[in-house]
Amino acid sequence: AQSVTQLDSQVPVFEEAPVELRCNYSSSVSVYLFWYVQYPNQGLQLLLKYLSGSTLVESINGFEAEFNKSQTSFHLRKPSVHISDTAEYFCAVSETAGGSNYKLTFGKGTLLTVNP
Amino acid sequence: DADVTQTPRNRITKTGKRIMLECSQTKGHDRMYWYRQDPGLGLRLIYYSFDVKDINKGEISDGYSVSRQAQAKFSLSLESAIPNQTALYFCATGLAGDPTGELFFGEGSRLTVL
Numbered sequence: 001a002q003s004v005t006q007l008d009s010q011v012p013v014f015e016e017a018p019v020e021l022r023c024n025y026s027s028s029v030s031v032y033l034f035w036y037v038q039y040p041n042q043g044l045q046l047l048l049k050y051l052s053g054s055t056l057v058e059s060i061n062g063f064e065a066e067f068n069k070s071q072t073s074f075h076l077r078k079p080s081v082h083i084s085d086t087a088e089y090f091c092a093v094s095e096t097a098g099g100s101n102y103k104l105t106f107g108k109g110t111l112l113t114v115n116p
Numbered sequence: 117d118a119d120v121t122q123t124p125r126n127r128i129t130k131t132g133k134r135i136m137l138e139c140s141q142t143k144g145h146d147r148m149y150w151y152r153q154d155p156g157l158g159l160r161l162i163y164y165s166f167d168v169k170d171i172n173k174g175e176i177s178d179g180y181s182v183s184r185q186a187q188a189k190f191s192l193s194l195e196s197a198i199p200n201q202t203a204l205y206f207c208a209t210g211l212a213g214d215p216t217g218e219l220f221f222g223e224g225s226r227l228t229v230l
Contacts, residue, residue: 009156032216043120043206043221044159051216090158094217103174104217106151108158 002027002093006107014115015083021076021110023065023091030096033074034104035065038088047089050074061085086114119143120222122207128228135194137225139207147210148190149219150174150182152203159206165190166212197229 007022025031032051036044048059055067065076074091091107120141129135139148146167151159161174163182171182179201183191194201204226208219 006158032218034218036221043223044208044219045221046218049216049218096215103149103161103164104219106159108156 002031002095002105004091004093004105004107006091006110008110009108010111010113012113012115013081016080018079019077019081019085019112021089021091021112023074023076023107025072025074025091025093027072027093027095032094032096033065033067034092034094035059035063035074035076036090036092036106038090038109040087044090047076081112081114083114083116085112087112120207120209120220122205122222122225124225125223126226128230129197130230131196131198133197133229135197135227137192137205137207137227139190139192139222141188141207141209141222143209143211143220144187145209145220146187146212148184149208149210150180150190150192151206151208152176153206153224154203162192162205194227197227199229201227202229203227 003026005024013019034049035047037047038044048057050057050067058064063078088109088111090109092104094104123138149164150162153159160176165184181193204224207222
């Protein structure tokens with residue numbers, strides 16, 4: 001069965017600093033990978049996803065994540081964060097085949113707090 | 117208007133009461149899901165449905181039941197609520213034929229059981 005580990009439960013940073021939110025997954029088959037973002041008092045929104053092809057994927061608001069198959073990781077990065085990036089970020093995985101298809105498994109989340 | 121609508125958005129109830137959380141969607145998706153979010157635990161799958169006649173248990177279905185009244189409606193019930201069911205509940209939808217499992221979420225229903 002697939003699983004996701006987000007290594008940091010909270011990440012505080014200052015505005016305009018770089019940030020990396022770490023995500024590792026475990027699966028016996030190929031996977032699809034997602035990052036969702038939850039702003040305060042809102043539902044989850046898709047930030048970016050890796051399906052196939054280029055291992056580096058980008059979002060429209062400056063985040064990027066790189067799929068590393070050998071390290072089973074999908075870390076999220078942004079070179080310069082804004083106050084508005086304060087949110088909880090969830091990494092999620094689904095398997096490309098097998099009994100758990102069509103179900104996302106989520107990590108426990110990382111709370112990113114951007115301070116002025 | 118939101119594509120995935122949950123009602124109520126907030127509810128406070130007492131132990132032993134029956135509670136229903138409702139979800140409706142205008143996305144035309146066949147797949148619907150109920151997740152529960154607890155601080156530090158992330159999202160955990162309660163039930164999911166791939167069409168009106170299909171209901172499947174997730175990892176934490178005990179104490180919950182669901183009803184898929186139509187393609188667009190999926191309700192979650194707590195027959196006898198208990199305090200450890202206090203949580204934020206999310207409904208989500210997915211497109212049939214999408215192999216990736218990508219989900220689209222509602223705004224959430226915050227339930228407090230006293």
